[in-house]
Amino acid sequence: MADENGECIEINGVRAAFHRFNTIVVGSGAAGLNAADFLRRGGMESLCVVTEGVKLGTSRNTGSDKQTYYKLTLCGAEGDSVRQMAKAVFDGGAVDGDTALAEAALSARCFFRLAELGVPFPHNSYGEYVGYKTDHDPLRRGTSAGPLTSRYMQERLLEEVRGRGIAIFDRMQAVELLVGDVSGDGRALGVLALDLDRLGDRDRRYAVFAAANVILATGGEAGMYETSVYPPAQTGSTGLAFRAGARGKNLTESQFGVASVKFRWNLSGTYQQSLPRYVSRAPDGGDEREFLDRHFSDAAGMLTAIFLKGYQWPFDPRRTESPGSSLIDILVYNEIVCRGRRVFLDYSRNPSRLESGGKADFSRLEPEAAEYLANSGALLARPIDRLEHMNPAAIDLFSRHGIDLRREELEIAVSAQHNNGGLAGDGWWRSNIANLYPVGEVNGSHGVYRPGGSALNAGQVGGVRAGQYILRHSRDESPPTRESLLALAGKRLSAAMAFGEEALERDGRPLDLAAERKAIGGRMSRHAAHIRSAEGVREALAEAKAQLDRIEGGVKISDPNQLRALHQLRDLAVCHYVYLFAVGDYIARGGGSRGSYLVRDPAGRRPAPDLPDMFIHRLDDGRLAGMIQEVAYADGRCEASWRRVRPLPPDDAWFETIWREHAAGRVFG
Ligand SMILES: Cc1cc2nc3c(=O)[nH]c(=O)nc-3n(C[C@H](O)[C@H](O)[C@H](O)COP(=O)(O)OP(=O)(O)OC[C@H]3O[C@@H](n4cnc5c(N)ncnc54)[C@H](O)[C@@H]3O)c2cc1C
Known part of the structure; x- marks a missing residue:
């Protein structure tokens, strides 16, 4: 199907550029770009990416102490299997079994694709991709290319998409999802976009993309929160999909945690394991107080709670009773929201409760924290010394953003970080609107709890699943012509x-x-x-x-x-x-x-x-x-419904049967 660039469409006397593609991918984060890359490798010619900015979005602009990618264990002697991993995802609660199984089954394939593209995931001299334990998971399935894993993913995928000659319409903001408004034809037909470089010209500021398939990869709804660690470069467009009739799923489930405010960054890992001093101050910066102390009955509990926050980063209500690590989030919130004060992490001095005789006394820690610091060679005088020893890049990162942790206190707040819920999709990442596939964070495939790193994996898997379905079922479908689009939408x-x-x-x-x-x-x-x-x-x-x-x-x-x-x-x-x-x-x-x-x-x-x-x-x-709670929005009203989770599919891995099914193309939905 050829792209008919250069054509126009007129709507109510306003002209708009008109493009036709079999498939358009909206959004150029790691999820959207991977979907485009997969489709082109599968032979899809009529394909484009429409994005408000190739350098925008969460993948490109965020990270954390050790930004994690979750996949099947690929190292060591510990047993792992697709089914075990699927169960770990499914056990997060309010998770559909078919998406959990697909995320597990495709995790290694997606991971190796990224590794092949040059994302520097570490492996040993024999080629084992080493891993570590991440939250809500018992095995060593987590891996990381460092603080900027998602950025490397987005950059490598962008190079690949460009290298494959896939058209990228940059600085185009989708403002309407075109869905048939003729009764009986409610499928996705494309998007209306604003051309951000031509806003001043009435006849050039709009572009219409007609498509047989729309992959929506617009990321999480970051712009909804004032207190947020999403990068300012991400706003989100889930509202666009709700207005078109897409259903939401698990919208109640998001993640929140302690993050820096001036430069938005998750304060997990070594930022907590180095045991900084938590202080609160009056709005004018005066009246400094160490406010955690009185809520923890002993020093060991308080200090270990700070330490544990490193790998128990998201707020978790099961850990709020003293001395749980999430009590800290509550105390931070209490200072800021209830008491109108500001809260900072101070890396230049120890929490008072860690010191005796003016020096750090590590015997005050629980063994778990003390052993970790000892094993890391970090039984050092001040938080900044410990941080520098364990993770010097963590300090450099802030200095690159104008914050010197050696001298300056770091202002923090409990911030929104990730949406586990989002748009509802099935096991092929199809939404309730025919031919609309939400992939990446906009797809609410996660449940109440999710293993750390599963967001990045699910984003890659979603693109492959949607791509496989499109290649099998609608690769030759014609996108609407101008006339049919006007008639239908x-x-x-x-x-x-x-x-x-x-x-x-x-x-x-x-x-x-x-x-x-x-x-x-x-x-x-x-x-x-x-x-x-x-x-x-x-x-x-x-x-x-x-x-x-x-x-x-x-x-x-x-x-x-x-x-x-x-x-x-x-x-x-x-x-x-x-x-x-x-x-x-x-x-x-x-x-x-x-x-x-x-x-x-x-x-x-x-x-x-x-x-x-x-x-x-x-x-x-x-x-x-x-x-699972699902919510539909129409005509200014919402309606909720509840259904049971789809169970984990039965194990049907009998080789000869699947071989036949696969050869006949019956495994693609
Ligand atoms: C601080 C932080 C730390 C994180 N750490 C981890 C971690 O360790 N492990 C993990 O798995 N996950 C982590 N996440 C989550 C993960 O980074 C994101 O879920 C993931 O990067 C989202 O990728 P995406 O491609 O779905 O969306 P994004 O990367 O956000 O991309 C969305 C794209 O859509 C575009 N777009 C949006 N609306 C429109 C529109 N209307 N028209 C055109 N284009 C549009 C945007 O410009 C952007 O290009 C973290 C998130 C944060 C904020």
């Missing part, structure tokens, strides 16, 4: 354009886009992050609906350069409304604290004696772990 197209064009023409006071966005972020961080309550969510939901109605009801912008922010705002408004609805519905069903959030329950337990009532909560009893 004309109303949607013109409404989407009118939303922006009318905002430009309308009289009145222009919308304060930054303030609107801040309202969404503040609401989500206050009510739908790691501390939640039924009352708070109810109130937030009403506010969210009012804001959404106002934005959709007709607002004014003064400059075409604001079109991008306006469309993003609308999608964020829809998205946060849907997420808040999901959280409210979960609590109304009796769901308690689980995953990475706490749900207030006056009949529950207070994590530590002096903490305010808002932290009293009850751990979930697991009654919903076998269930």
Whole structure:
């Protein structure tokens, strides 16, 4: 199928560039690029990537102390198997068995592809790719190419996609997912995009991409949170999919943890194992206090909790009772949100409780922490000395961003980091909308708990699964022509354009886009992050609906350069409304604290004696772990439904049978 670049389409008197491809991939993170690479290798010619920026997104712009990729064990003598790995993923709760099995089965294949492309995953002199234990997993399935694993993945895949001549439409922001609005034809037909380099020209600022298949790889809905460790370069577009009728799944499940604020970075691993001093200060920077001490009955408990935070990074309500490591997240939040103070990590001095006679006294640690530091040769005087010894790159990283950990305290907050939920997909990463495949973080394939590193693996596997399905079932399907697109999705197209064009023409006071966005972020961080309550969510939901109605009801912008922010705002408004609805519905069903959030329950337990009532909560009893919540959005209303998880498929690996099935192409759905 040839791309008919250069053509135009006219909608309500506004011209737009018109492109046709069998498959378009929206988003150029590690997940989207891998999907494009896989399809081209499979022989798909009519293919393009549409992205708001090849250098944007989480994969390209984030990392952590040791950014982890999760895969089948490929080293050592410990036994591992696809089924064991699938079970570890499935046991996270609220996980579908078919996606868990595919993630396990394809993990080695996807990992080797990345290694072949040059992602520097370490192996020994015999070629064993060494691994380590990651959270929520018993074996050594984690591996890492260092703090920037996802960046290397994105860079190598981008080179590959470019090298294979796949068209990349850069600086194109999808603002509408085109879905048939004629009854009986609700399949995905392409996207309407804003050309970010031509916003000032009414007849050149839009581009329509007609497609037989849409792979949506737009990442997590990072822009929804004010307190966030997602890179500022990622906003997310899940709202776009909700508006088109895609269903959400496990939207209640996200991860939160301690991160630096000025330069957004996860403070896991050695940033905690080096035992920094946690201090709180008044807003003006004065009145310094070590605030953890009084909530831990002894020094060993407190210091070991800091140490453990290194590999128990995401907030976990099961670890909130003293001396659990997640009590620290609660105490940090309490200082910042309840007491209006600021919190910092100080690497230049030891926590007072570690010192005796003015020196670090490591006998005050529990054996686990003391042995680790001793084995690492890091029984050194100050946190900065220990950090420098164990991980000098950790210090360099901050200095490259203008923060000298030797001299400066690091401001922190408990921040949103990852969405385990997202759009609902089946075992082939197909959404409920025909021909729409959400892959990467936008796909909610994870459950309540997930092994560290499984996000990057699931993103790669999703692209392969969607690609395999497309190559088998719709590689020769023609994308809609101009005429058929107008006939099938004309109303949607013109409404989407009118939303922006009318905002430009309308009289009145222009919308304060930054303030609107801040309202969404503040609401989500206050009510739908790691501390939640039924009352708070109810109130937030009403506010969210009012804001959404106002934005959709007709607002004014003064400059075409604001079109991008306006469309993003609308999608964020829809998205946060849907997420808040999901959280409210979960609590109304009796769901308690689980995953990475706490749900207030006056009949529950207070994590530590002096903490305010808002932290009293009850751990979930697991009654919903076998269930998945899905939420649909239409006409400004949400509807939730619950279903049982799809079980792990039975083991049918009898070679001769599968050989026949494979040869007949029957294994591709
Ligand atoms: C601090 C931090 C640490 C992490 N550590 C780990 C870890 O150790 N292990 C792990 O497995 N995971 C980790 N994650 C999660 C993981 O990095 C992400 O889930 C993953 O990189 C997401 O990849 P993606 O390709 O789905 O999305 P992204 O990389 O976010 O890419 C999304 C793409 O879509 C584009 N886009 C968005 N909207 C539009 C639109 N409307 N039109 C056009 N283009 C659009 C964006 O510009 C971008 O190109 C971490 C995340 C963070 C924030």
